[in-house]
Amino acid sequence: MKHCIISMPSMTFAQKARTVLAANAIEALVSKLPHELSEKGCAWGISLACKDTEEARRILTVSDVPFKRVWHREG
């Protein structure tokens, strides 16, 4: 099954993103990024349904929560 990951600057910002998105009825899980997606070693992101990514990006931007990029993943 396809899902998306938004990479975040840190675990704390991933947690904040999850909280902010939950308040906007978007379910997201904090997840450790697969090694091949992390640029500088260990990294954290949020996993969510791909259909929600655009809205999630908008909400995070408006809420001043920094994020890096969106990854599309299988499985």
Place this chain on the structure above:
Amino acid sequence: MNYVYLDNAATAYPKPPSVESAFLTAAHTAFGNAGRSSHHPARLAADCLYDCRSRIASHFGGDATRVVFCESATHALNLAIKALTPPDSHLLLSHMEHNATLRPTYALQKKGVSYSLYACGAKGASNEQEDTAAVLASLEKQRKQNTVGVIACHRSNCLPLTLPLQAIGDYCHKNGLFFIVDAAQSAGTCRIDLERYHITALCAPGHKGLMGFRGTGFVLFGKAVKDEALQTLLEGGSGSDSLALTMPSLLPERLEAGTRPIEVIAALAEGIRFVEGVGCESIGEKEAYLSAYLKDRLKRLKHIRLLMPHRTSHATVLFQVDGKSPSAVAEALSDGGICLRDGLHCAPLAHRLVGSEKTGALRASFGYFNTERDADALVYALKHQ
């Protein structure tokens, strides 16, 4: 032995039962290392961490991602002072700063940092306005061209003195200075609003008014601080950006190297919930009432000398016993199960203000769980000193 515990300014006792439960629950369930692994116990630990960040941010009007956990208020003050102060600059410290502020500031002298002391009130002031005016006048008088910040001990740990955070914060905001607040004695007993008071860094312990255990403290940074400009005090693992040789650029990980003590952090979150349930103002009022109650009774004992007797106390009463050394009195009281603290209370500047720098004094400090009976027990014991 049943103790009469009157040393809450050093660390609060007892803790609410819910705080003890939170500690044990975290120890048994959230036993992973937060922000490192992705297994369930580590995720639970990370959730404990974020829950506490959120509680702190909500209580003080800040942002959860700007809470940096420390081991104590002393650690927090070291971190904030050293992170924010550039070399060859000048700081303004009040005349009642604790050694937790004084010593790190003094240590910065090797980097060319100097400091001046500002007044924390007016002699013989009859109201808060006179005190505030004296503080602001002194700040202005001491400010130099290279002054970068002001540090304020919100409430003295031994004298009945409180600095006007709103006025000092406004002054700092107007003059482009950072504002570090030491809330070691006030957090959990009154409202402190980070944004409204223009606080750059609020430093507090978890184990005093916020009802947590020893081993916790934090800095809550304001939004105006540029994270990447903060100098790190400690470097190490942060759970992210592992290939980089430098700490992450963003708070809180930038200043949080190494494993966080999840059990005491989970307990602190519960402590803050307890404080909010009771109401921090109610807690402060109760402690102030007990201080006034004790002062009133000590005034009737001819061999007791109260220091700053006419000012309204918040939670502490400082006094001396005629003809006896404070340490001898404290020891005798301890034999009877009464716990209070003698000496200089790590606040030599405050003692200098009342002339007890050479002799020291005795401090009784109240917490939320004290009662009038505790004050009565102390008065009874002192009658026989």
